[in-house]
Amino acid sequence: MLRVLAVDDEKPLLEELLYLLRSDPRVLSAEGASDATEALRRISRALESGPDGADVIDVVFLDIHMAGLTGLDIARLLAGFARPPLIVFVTAHEGFAVQAFDLKAVDYVLKPVRPERLAEAVRRACAQSGLPEERPAVAAPGAGSAPVVPVARPASAAIPGGPPAPVAPVPAAASPVAASPAAARGADRAPEQIAVELGGVTRFVAIADIAYVEAQGDYARLHTDEGSHLVRIPLSTLEERWAARGFVRIHRRHLVALARIDELRLDAGTTTVRVGAAELQVSRRHTRELRDLLMRQAMG
Structure with a gap:
């Protein structure tokens, strides 16, 4: 299952993206970062912890237009590492697709994000990570013990x-x-x-x-x-x-x-x-x- 970091400086859009990602049973965890500095700090910590570390990140869902460093800037920085996380760009702008795929992006998702389109991006990330691509069946939640x-x-x-x-x-x-x-x-x-x-x-x-x-x-x-x-x-x-x-x-x-x-x-x-x-x-x-x-x- 994927461990995901979503990066967007518009809080409602970040919350929407995280909600959709956490609803996908192929996603083990989804955390958010609201700016490039926070995102780089989390990614650096994940890279330092190694592939089996507690902070590992498999995929970064990355907005392009943000204050300070852009999503493309972050992707270029990550390209210099030996084992960087996969990148999925999530943006309202169509004009950066060529640059995104030059940076080996797994997918390029346009806003507003449609659930079925995001599910396809997760499938592609699973395929590139060697994980099962189909959504597993979700068991019904068990009954609680409280009266x-x-x-x-x-x-x-x-x-x-x-x-x-x-x-x-x-x-x-x-x-x-x-x-x-x-x-x-x-x-x-x-x-x-x-x-x-x-x-x-x-x-x-x-x-x-x-x-x-x-x-x-x-x-x-x-x-x-x-x-x-x-x-x-x-x-x-x-x-x-x-x-x-x-x-x-x-x-x-x-x-x-x-x-x-x-x-x-x-x-x-x-x-x-x-x-x-x-x-x-x-x-x-x-x-x-x-x-x-x-x-x-x-x-x-």
């Missing part, structure tokens, strides 16, 4: 393993965010989909298909049964827009569709919820409110 409270669902709620059902609206008075009458009227007219950008193409994701939302700075990651999408909308904005659609804040980092919660887990003073395969922490300030909402949902 859990199964969440009773009304008949209209989604069935685990089945297709997602529309989210049942939560009355404004029960929502953690007190919506004004104007906001409530606006929610009734709000679109049923949200636009996301993927590979230069605008696609539309049904809000009813979204299980939970994760904050990533000024961005938000929408998690569905089919995957995830990054949108440039703060979590607080989605919280306000989707309160009447049954989305509730459970943590400063997470917004969850109430009808998609499968379990409420209590363990040594910590509260978590299971949403599909994901286990999300509930902050203390939201715990009681969430339990009340789940009880109301169970009672129909």
Whole structure:
């Protein structure tokens, strides 16, 4: 399995790249560096530790345009070592492909990064490293030992393993965010989909298909049964827009569709919820409110 370093000076894009890399079962570990200096320090430490060292790096996914040294500069420096890591360039610019392949790059991936295109870059890196190129089957996560409270669902709620059902609206008075009458009227007219950008193409994701939302700075990651999408909308904005659609804040980092919660887990003073395969922490300030909402949902 590959040990990867991703380098990009735009934090949201670096987080997106790391998220996709860590989702690939052929990647053992993926760490990030936000500038050339940090990247060179980590790579130097990896080269000093040798091929069997704890800090070894097999592949560097490298942006080209960065402050200070560019990705091409880093690749030229690495070319002077006896056993440098493989290089995959990840860039928004098409014009450097010839220089990149002159530097023996494994691949040249254009931004915005498409998951299937990145998977192909990982496959090529595996092939050049002599590792299996196909994705191994991923076993289902095991059940935890902590006590859990199964969440009773009304008949209209989604069935685990089945297709997602529309989210049942939560009355404004029960929502953690007190919506004004104007906001409530606006929610009734709000679109049923949200636009996301993927590979230069605008696609539309049904809000009813979204299980939970994760904050990533000024961005938000929408998690569905089919995957995830990054949108440039703060979590607080989605919280306000989707309160009447049954989305509730459970943590400063997470917004969850109430009808998609499968379990409420209590363990040594910590509260978590299971949403599909994901286990999300509930902050203390939201715990009681969430339990009340789940009880109301169970009672129909």
